[in-house]
Amino acid sequence: EAQVTQNPRYLITVTGKKLTVTCSQNMNHEYMSWYRQDPGLGLRQIYYSMNVEVTDKGDVPEGYKVSRKEKRNFPLILESPSPNQTSLYFCASSFGGRQETQYFGPGTRLLVL
Amino acid sequence: GENVGLHLPTLSVQEGDNSIINCAYSNSASDYFIWYKQESGKGPQFIIDIRSNMDKRQGQRVTVLLNKTVKHLSLQIAATQPGDSAVYFCAEAYDKVIFGPGTSLSVIP
Numbered sequence: 001e002a003q004v005t006q007n008p009r010y011l012i013t014v015t016g017k018k019l020t021v022t023c024s025q026n027m028n029h030e031y032m033s034w035y036r037q038d039p040g041l042g043l044r045q046i047y048y049s050m051n052v053e054v055t056d057k058g059d060v061p062e063g064y065k066v067s068r069k070e071k072r073n074f075p076l077i078l079e080s081p082s083p084n085q086t087s088l089y090f091c092a093s094s095f096g097g098r099q100e101t102q103y104f105g106p107g108t109r110l111l112v113l
Numbered sequence: 114g115e116n117v118g119l120h121l122p123t124l125s126v127q128e129g130d131n132s133i134i135n136c137a138y139s140n141s142a143s144d145y146f147i148w149y150k151q152e153s154g155k156g157p158q159f160i161i162d163i164r165s166n167m168d169k170r171q172g173q174r175v176t177v178l179l180n181k182t183v184k185h186l187s188l189q190i191a192a193t194q195p196g197d198s199a200v201y202f203c204a205e206a207y208d209k210v211i212f213g214p215g216t217s218l219s220v221i222p
Contacts, residue, residue, distance in 0.1 A: 043212040090156050104156030
């Protein structure tokens, strides 16, 4: 089944404790992206990647890191999480880039205490 | 600034009626528009898209209308069913994708 998977789905952590949210897609998509979703603000892009070893900042990259060592994986790293990073995070992928349909993962709900 | 917004944050419709969800976009350079559906506890799911060289596109029970003159996008759902209850997002794309805040659609049985 073609899908985007994220792990973990739910995470509670404390300020400053490094964490990684994994994202994997099995559709051989070149483009992958991370979004955060907050009430009233819609989806905002954190980082995106056009291909392996190519990553770029989105609209809200502060406090986040990403890597794209393999085509299928695009982990999101929070080196020192803070409470304002409490949010619902979505990974997405598409074949050709922003102007192609993006397929979203199920989401990761993060609470930073 | 750049904005993709929705006229109504919530919409309630009777089962069987048609639903219309509206969206305004601000960038006249946007040339690709997408509607997503997000059910509770799930990620957004693609419904239908339209490119700027079209003004109407139909899918199964859904129609998207694009009015570039007034920068307006709408999603029409025919014969709305309880399974259509969800949050619907519009998005515009040019050199990046911007999502609207979403409209919550509730279907009354």
